[in-house]
Amino acid sequence: MNYTIREEAGFRYVDEGQGEVLLLLHGLFGALSNWDSVIDTFSDRYRVVIPLLPIYEMPLRQASLEGLLGFVQKFVAQQSLQDLTLLGNSLGGHLALLYTFTNPDQVRRLVLTGSSGLFENGMGGSFPKRGSYDYIAERVAYTFYDPKVASKELIDEVFDITSSIPKCMSIVGIAKSAQRNNVAKDLHKIQVPTLLVWGLNDTITPAEVGHEFNRLITDSELFFIDKCCHAPMMECPDRFNELLDNWLINHPMGELVS
Secondary structure, eight states: OOOOEEEETTEEEEEESOSSEEEEEOOTTOOGGGGHHHHHHHTTTSEEEEEOOOTTTSOGGGOSHHHHHHHHHHHHHHHTOOSEEEEEETHHHHHHHHHHHHOTTTEEEEEEESOOSSOOOTTSSSOSOOSOHHHHHHHHHHTSSSGGGSOHHHHHHHHHHHTOHHHHHHHHHHHHHHHHOOOGGGGGGOOSOEEEEEETTOSSSOHHHHHHHHHHSTTEEEEEETTOOSOHHHHSHHHHHHHHHHHHHHSOGGGSOO
C-alpha cells in the first residue's frame, strides 16, 4: 500500500480517502504500517486518518497514557475532525477508550482489537530487555499466532527501539501508566456501538479479556478470529476487514443518536 505520510504542525500522520472519519490508533510498538490493510480496504469509502503517536519522542515526565491522550486531543482539534469512528489496537485501544470517556460528543462508533485497559501480559514479564536480538525476535514472534508474520524488518525495528535507553525509558513509563489505568469501573460510560475483534489465540490480552470488555460495554459485539493473536488487522487482515466492513454497514452513522 502506497500512501503519503503528511507532516503538519508537529504531527506526522496518514490521511487517505474521503467521507466518514476512521481514526486509527496503533499500539506501544506499533506503527502506521500496522494498518496497511485497513487503509487499502476502506480509503475508497471512508477518510482513514492515522496519527503517528509520539511514544518514543515524548519528554519522560509526559510519557504516559495521559500524555498520549493530550496528543490525540490536540491532533483531532488541529485537523478539525468530528463524528469519529475510533479504532484502537492494544495500547491504542486503551487510548481510544480514554478519549471516548473524555470526549463523548466526538465519538460515534468504537472498535477495539486486542485492547489493553483490563489486563495485559506485556512483553511476557521482563519488558523491555535490551541488547539481545534473539530475545526481541522471540518476543515479537510471541505477539503472532504464526511466527513468520514477525518479519526481519519488524524485528529489526523493535530491536532498534529497545536498543535506545531514552526510548526504553519512555516505553516503561507508558507501560506502567497503562497498568495503573484500569478502565473496568468506567466502561459503563461507553454509550456508542462498539465492535470487539479478538484473536482467539491472543497471548497478550487473552480471549477472556475480550469477553470482559463485551460484558462491561453495554452496546458491544464480540468476534473472535481463530489462529490469530494480538494484532488481527495485521495477521488476519481479510477476516478483520470483513468483520469491520459488515459492522460499519450494520451501524450506519445516520442512524446513531448523538
